[in-house]
Amino acid sequence: MxxxxxxxxxxxxxxxxxxxxxxxxxxxGGVNDTGALVVNTGVFTGRSPAxxxxxxxxxxxxxxxxxxxxxxxxxxxxxxxxxxxxxxxxxxxxxxxxxxxxxxxxxxxxxxxxxxxxxxxxxxxxxxxxxxxxxxxxxxxxxxxxxxxxxxxxxxxxxxxxxxxxxxxxxxxxxxxxxxxxxxxxxxxxxxxxxxxxxxxxxNVLPMHCSINEGKRGDTAMFFGLSGTGKTTLSSDPERLLVGDDEHGWDDDGTFNFEGGCYAKIINLSAKQEPQIYNAIRPGALVENISFIPGTNRIDYSCKRLTENTRVSYPLNFIENAKIPSISGIPKNIFFLTCDAYGVLPPISRLSAEQAMYHYLNGYTAKIAGTEEGILEPQITFSACFGAPFLPLHPHKYAELFGHKMKIHSVKVWMVNTGWSGGAYGTGSRIKLAYTRAMITAALEGQLDHVSYLAHPFFDMLVPQSCPGIPGLILNPRDAWSDGNAYDLAAMELKRKFQLNYEEIMLDGMVYK
Incomplete structure (x- = not known):
């Protein structure tokens, strides 16, 4: 060529x-104060699926x-x-x-x-x-x-x-x-x-839009979710090896990364909240569509002047605890990350195998501003298999593989809401990252294996009633709302949307076959 x-x-x-x-x-381009290359990608600062x-x-x-x-x-x-x-x-x-x-x-x-x-x-x-x-x-x-x-x-x-x-x-x-x-x-x-x-x-390999990390005991964890739900942030855990932050395959022997680097959102990035990503912004990293603090070459991480989808790419070995080659085992825990703009779903819940299939096919979240062209605020969406824009085959093909692998390996599946609590977007507040990290850690360490659970009144997933370091009010989403009746109405509406979307997928699958 x-x-x-x-x-x-x-x-x-x-x-x-x-x-x-x-x-x-x-x-x-230019260089910021830590030595990373900074560029502006032009008119397009996000993907254009259309x-x-x-x-x-x-x-x-x-x-x-x-x-x-x-x-x-x-x-x-x-x-x-x-x-x-x-x-x-x-x-x-x-x-x-x-x-x-x-x-x-x-x-x-x-x-x-x-x-x-x-x-x-x-x-x-x-x-x-x-x-x-x-x-x-x-x-x-x-x-x-x-x-x-x-x-x-x-x-x-x-x-x-x-x-x-x-x-x-x-x-x-x-x-x-x-x-x-x-x-x-x-x-x-x-x-x-x-x-x-x-x-x-x-x-017979399941391609996945997910991040993966590995514990000190060799236990593998997966984090499914669309851009902006926290895959990169939550998989970058200093106590665990990072296998990869976005795209992986799962075969009969284990899991592996498709990529050799990470592509992280950096809007509102801070050294305290996300130290691994923050420290990766150094010579060799490529930063996109940010603004500098006036009069300096220091990045203003809070600035949304160009886009909310500010990004940095860096090689996987920029993460101190990255696993290279980025190959891991069969997952022990799977987390479905959803940014719930309704404020209805629990911050963490346990799914049965059937519920896992239901939520995998629905792939519910809210698209975060800037990730795609035209998205200016969280927008409720369903994205089959947590990655519909990237699936050339029918979602049923991927779901069949996922269901088979999940069941034969008896994988625990959790739903984690990284979105809103105490009300919908504009009324409630975003669930604290520290709380989400603590709940995921508790699940990974088996601390949620022996606590009491209650079934969610609308979605039936099991909600833990206690978790180390987490206020009880946070765990049950209805309790976090000031108006329980308003919560019930929002939950019923979200459930209706789930059912309509699932019926559409199933009908489409029958037609496609």
Whole structure:
């Protein structure tokens, strides 16, 4: 592929130090007081799910679940778009190419070539994927997949079949991902995640939108949840090894990370609350869309001027207690993280196997402001398997794998509400991070195995009536509301939404089969 470029200077497999230097020389970024590179991703500061396409051809027509997240693109339109992107990049003075791996488990490892228009996008790829060891890539021209990312290239909808000028297009036949019109780096990682979500279930591997850590006794814990629910924060526990913060696979032998880095939200970040993430913002890290405190190069973590979706990417080894290679065992505990904007769900509760399947398929949360374009305040949503935007197959495919693995290994499943208590968004208050950490620790250490439980009056999950270090008023959500009748009405409304969404999934599954 490198020889395809006749005009631009090709920078291949540069170090992050070299990429930072080039970004600064090109005037495309700056450095904060701790030495991290700081960039602005432009118009797009979050993903654009409405502009993600999958090429509909003989391979995908009958396998992809075509829905609001998986939009079809005609094969001819893809070829025209790919040709236009190559021509665009071939006219640039410089381009950057990096060969990486996805999947820490060598049995599933995917080699990916990433071609970028800017050095800082290549820096992101270096942080987020697994770097090959010397000699691990036998040939510089034989990666299985390729990602072409050009923020400055705009598609022509009438010619290329896109909705607007920005796009992410995946062709499974050509093993190619095209990303244009957006500089938001998260599109790169999520596109590769989508590819793995298509490929791995056929190998009896469950791909998961979750974080994983491991205790000192070797016990593995999973944290499912959409962006903004606390996966990165809650899995970054100094008392446990971090396996990964976002994307993993689960096979018959254990679990493994897809990535080689972390991509953490840093809005309102503090050294006291999240020391591991805070300390990772140093030379080699890439910070996106923040503002500085006036007159300084210190990050104003509270500033939302550009977006609430301020981010930092850094290699996994920036976390002192990271487990590398990032492979772990069968999970002993699974936590479903939900940011409940209704303030109805308990801060922690135990789910039966049947309830776990129900909540896994529903994937309830509230999207946090900034994570996607157009989200300005928490927005109630259901996202199947806690990752619907990244699932090319029908949710039932993933649910079947999840249910089988959960039951044969007798995994404990917990629901954790990281959202509101004492009222809905705008009335109640966000549950304290310290409380959430304490409840998760209690579950992991078996301190909730022998306490008394009561069934939730609307959702039936078991709610512990005591937990070390947690006020009893917090545990039962109705007690935290000043008006119990208002709570009942809110709970009934949320339950109704759950049921409607579940019925829609089940009906869609019957039709799809």
């Amino acid at each position: 490198i020889e395809l470029f006749s005009k631009p200077k090709v920078h291949y497999q540069l170090t992050t130090r070299e990429l930072v230097s080039q970004t600064l020389q090109r005037g495309e 502009d993600k396409f999958i090429v509909k051809d003989m391979m995908t027509e009958g396998t992809v679940h075509w829905n609001k997240f998986n939009h079809p693109l005609e094969p001819d339109a893809f070829l025209r778009l790919q040709t236009a992107m190559w021509a665009y990049l071939n006219e640039k003075a410089e381009i950057w190419i990096r060969d990486v791996f996805a999947c820490a488990d060598p049995g599933y490892r995917l080699s990916v070539r990433i071609v970028t228009e800017t050095p800082w996008s290549n820096h992101f790829a270096a942080n987020m994927f697994i770097s090959p060891a010397p000699g691990e890539l036998q040939s510089t021209n034989h990666c299985e997949w390729q990602v072409i990312q050009a923020p400055g290239f705009q598609a022509i909808p009438e010619e290329h079949g896109t909705r607007k000028g920005n796009f992410t297009v995946i062709s499974f036949t050509h093993k190619t991902i095209l990303i244009g019109g957006t500089g938001y780096t998260g599109e790169i990682k999520k596109a590769v995640f989508t590819v793995l979500n298509y490929l791995l279930p056929g190998m």
